[in-house]
Amino acid sequence: MLGYRNLIVLLTLALLMPVDLWAQQGNGVESLRQTGKAFAAVARKVSPSVVLIQVERETEAAQMSPFGFPFGNGGGDNFPFGDEFFRRFFGDRLPDSPRFNAPGKKPQQGKQRSVVGQGSGFVFAANNKKTYILTNNHVIEGNDKISVKFLDGREFEAKIKGTDPKSDIAVIEIEASDLPAVQIGDYAQLEVGEWVVAIGNPFGLSHTLTVGVVSAKGRTSLGISDYEDFIQTDAAINPGNSGGPLVNLDGEVIGMNTAIFSRSGGYMGIGFAIPINLAERIANQLIDKGEVVRGYLGIMIQPLTADLVKSFDLKNDKGILIAQVTKNSPAEKAGLKAGDVIVNYQGRPVSDTGDFRNQVALAQPGSKVEFDIVRDGKQRSITVKIDKLSDNKLAAQESSSHASDKLGLTVQTVTADVARQLGIKAGQGVVVTEVAPGSVATMAGISPGSVILEVNRKAVNTPAEFNQAVKNSTNNKVLLLVRDDDVSRYVVLSWR
Template sequence: MKHFQSIRVTGRGPLFAGLGLTAIAFFLGGAALASGNHPATDRHLSRTAEELSAAFENVATEIQPSLVSIHAVKRIDPASRGGMQVLPFGSDPFEQFFGGRLPRRFQIPGQPSQPYFQEGQGSGFVVSEDGYIVTNNHVVEGADKLEVRFSNKRVLEAEVVGTDPQTDLAILRVDAKGLTPVRLGDSDDLRVGAWVVAAGNPFGLASSITAGIVSATGRSQVGIADYEDFIQTDAAINPGNSGGPLLNLDGEVVGVNSAIYSKSGGYMGIGFAIPINIVKSVKGGLIEHGSVDRGFLGVLIQNMDEGLARSFGYDSTEGVLISQVNEDSPAAEAGLEAGDIILSYDGKEVSDTNHFRLRVAATPPGSEVPMRVLRNGEEVELTVRVGELESKVADSGGAPGLGKDLGLQLQTLTPELLARLGDIDADKGVLVTEVSPVGRGARAGLRPGDVILEVQGKEIANLGEFKRALREHEGDGGVRLTVIGRGGRHFVYLSLK
C-alpha cells in the first residue's frame, strides 16, 4: 500500500529534522581519520566544509524575503452535508491524500449542526514584484480566506488567481509592490546526487531550510497528480512545507515541495517536488486566464516492452505505441494509425508514455508539430495540428476574478453523453455532471444532467467556449444561462462574485 501524503500540519507533535548535513559530517570525519596526521589535508577538508556551509548560508539569505507562510481558513456548514456533524481528524483541516479525494473525517449522525472554521498552513514563494505567489493547489483548495506572512512579519490577505489541480499548482496575488521575486532555475539541468535546499514553514516554524540531494528525477505514477514528473529528494520535507521552494546551491528555485512518502505523517527521507519547468509552463496561463490550456492529440497510448517490440519487428523498447486513434481527432487528421510507434515529437526523442503526455500537454493548442513514427517497419514523418484538451471546470471556473467556488463539474456534450441523458432536445452545449450543494451553481438552480446552451444569449458548443464566455463577462457580476433539462428549457442567473 502506498503512503503518499500531501504535506500538512498534522498536530502529531514536533518531529525534529536536522539540516541534512549528517552525510557531510560522516564523509569529512571519515576522510579526516583516513588522512591521519596530515595538516594540509585537514585544512583542505576544513575549507571544503566551510565553502559548502557558506553556500547553504547564501541560499538561506537569498530566499528569505521571497518565502511566505500561507494561512488558509475554510468555513464548514454541516447543514449542507445532510445533517451530519463533521469532526476534523487531527488538527489539520485540509488533511487529505492526493488525487482529489475528500478529507478523512469522522461523521456522527444526529449531532447539532453548527458552522465552524477549519484552518490549514502551507508555504509559497514570490515570483513577481507586483505580488504573484506560487504554491500548491492543495494548500488553498476550498479556502474562504487566505493570508500570507512574510519573513519581516508583514501579513497580507491573498486571492486565488488561478489553480491547476492536474499539476497541484496555484497562483495567489497580494496587493503589494516592490516585492522580491525568486530566481527560477532550469529543472532539466538537475542531476541525481546534486545538493538541494528545501525552504518553507514546517509545523508553522517560519523560514526553515533543510538540505539534501536529488535522489531521482522524472518520478511518475506516484498517484499524486494527473501530470507527474517529480523530483525526488531526501532533504527533510515536513507538514507545512507544501508549496515552498526547492533550490539549488546557486539560490535558484528548481522545484515546488509537494508531497512526502510517509507511514507516520512525518519525514522518512522521501520527498517529492514539482519541477520548476512545469511551473513555468502553467504560470502564464494561470495569471492571464486563471486556467491552463493543454494540448491534445486524441490517441490511446502504451509503453513498449520486449515482446511488443519483437511483434512489430522493432529492436528497442524506446518509444510509445498507439493503441487507438479517436475519430475526428487531431491525430486522425494528421494520419496517425493504431500500431504506429511514436519515435519523436517536435524534434525530440520519445521514451515513454508519461513524458510524452507531458510534452503534448505543454504544447500550445493550434501548434503544428512534426512527428516521426515507425509503421510496418518503416519510419514515417508527418505533422499534427495539436488540439485543445477539454477539462472539467471547478473552483474559479477557469477565470480570474470569478470569486470562490462555482461548485460545478462540467463536460462538453458528446453524442455518447446525449444518449445517456435520454429525451433532451440539444445537440451541443456543456453538460453539468456535478453540483456542490454550497456552490454558486446550486444557488442558481443548476442540477446534474442540465445542459448549458447559451451564455448571455450566445450559443456555446463546448467547454472551452463556456470558459471564454465567463471571462468576457467576469466584470458584470454574473451571467444569464440558457439551460435545458428534464423540466424543459429555462433561464438561470449565475453569480460570478
C-alpha cells in the same frame, strides 16, 4: 650507518608529518565550513521571498478541539507531534479537547468553526500594484480565507488568481508591490546528485531549511496529478512544505515542493517537486489568462513491454505504443493509427509515456508538431496540428497494460442488442462473456463486457475468427486489442 645529512632529512620529515596531517584535517573542516556558509547564503537570499500560507474554511464541528492548530484538520486527534507530546507540556488540562475534557464536561457539537490549515509558497512575480505567489493547488483549494506571512513578520490577505488542479499548481495575489521575487533557475541544467535546499513551513514551523540532493529527475506515473514530471529529492519535506521552493546552491528556484512518499505521514527520505520550468509556464498562463490552455492530440498510449516488442516485431523497445486513436481527433486527421510506435516527437526521442503527455499538453493549440513513427517495421514522419484540450479529455491518455501466464475466456458476436447495452458498434469485434478465475485473461484485467477488436493485429468479428486467430498464434502467445468502455489497450496473453 646513516650519514649526517640523511639523518637530518629523516628528522625533518618526522617533524613535518604531524603538521601535514593536521593541515589535511583542517582543510576538511574548512571545506565543511564553506559548505555550511553556502547553505546559509541560500537561506539569506531566498527566505525573504518565502511565505507561510494559512487557510480557513467553515465546517460542521463534532466533538473537535477549538484550537486552530495549522496542522491536519485541527481536531484533537490530529495534534502534530502526537497526544503524548501535549501531555508532557499541558498534562490533562487542554480545555475543551475531546481527549482531555474535564470530568463531566461535554464537548460542543453542531457549531460552525474555522478549520485552519497551512502550507508554503514563494513570490514568483510582481508589478507596481500586485505580487503573485506560487503554491500548490491542494494548499488553497476549497478555502474561504487565505493569508500569507513573510519572514519579516508582514502579513497580507490573499485571493486566488488562478488554479490548475491537473498539475496541482495555483497562483495567489496580494495587494503589495515592494516584495522580493525569487530568481528562477534552469531546470534543464539540474543534475542528479546536486545539492538542493528546501525552504518552507513544515508543521507550521516558519521558514525551515532542509538540505539534500537531487535523487532523480523525470519521475512520472506516480498518480499525484494528471501531468507529472517530478524532481525526486531526499531533502526533508514534511506536511506544510507543500508549495515551497526547492533551490540550488546559487539560490535559484528549480522546483516547487509538492508531495512526499510516506507510510507514516511524515518524512521518509523521498520527496517530490514540480520542475520550475513546468510551474513557470502554467503560472504565467494563470496570471495572464486566469486559466491553462493545453494541447490535445487524441490518442491512448502505453509503454512498450518486452512481449509487445516481440509481438510487433520491433527491433528494440525505444518509443511508446499507440493503443487507440480518438475519432475525429487531430491524430486521426493526420493519419496516426493504433499500433503505431512513436519514436520521436519534435526531433526528440520518446521513451516515457508521462513525459510525452506533458510535451503534448504544453504545445500551443493550432501549432504543428512532427512525429516519427514505426508502422509495419518502417519509419515515417507525420505532421499533426494540435487542437485545444477540453476539460473532459487528456492530451494523450495512458492506457494500462497487463500480462500473465494462462488463457481462459469465451466470446460471442457483438449483436445489435449487445451493442446497445455496451454503447459500441454492432458487428465490430467480439464481446467477452465469461472469464475463468485465475486465468491469464483475469490477470490482464479482461472481464465480461470487454470487447476484443483484434488478435495479432488482425480484426476479429466472430467467435470463429477469434478462435482461429488464437489457434494460429505461435509460441503460446497472443496479442489482443481490448476495449473497455471508450478505452483501448494492447494485451499480450501467454499460456502453457
